[in-house]
Amino acid sequence: MANSIRLLLVEDDESDAFLTKRAFADMKGANLMHVPGGQAALDALRSSRFDVMLLDLNMPGLSGHEVIEALREREDPELVPIIVFSSSSQPGDIDRAYEAGANAYLRKPDSLGGYQQMADAVCRFWRDHAEIPGRH
Secondary structure, three states: OOOOEEEEEEOOOHHHHHHHHHHHHOOOOEEEEEEOOHHHHHHHHHHOOOOEEEEOOOOOOOOHHHHHHHHHHOOOOOOOOEEEEEOOOOHHHHHHHHHHOOOEEEEOOOOHHHHHHHHHHHHHHHHHOOOOOOOO
């Protein structure tokens, strides 16, 4: 079990990013970095190591689907678990995310309390229970 977790939040919407960052700020051992889009996420993954990525789907430029596909198609793929974090509940979006290689799909909450519950659940699972690639 890891004592801390490094998360990459890929989110173009400022209010969703604010709520997510606020929720994770209250989580002990959670270090969250925010980037505003898909290309910035790929750049961040080239220069830094993250334990988990929270990825929005609907973004200008590279969409979340395209980010997943780009990461999974690399010869030396990033071994970062990808949690799609989207407001979409469309079955096509969910299926496409998993088919592309997402590890989980979470719908964005509609309240700060919901964001805090989500942050707690993500941290408890990925920080306290899951075996993270590159940390064994």
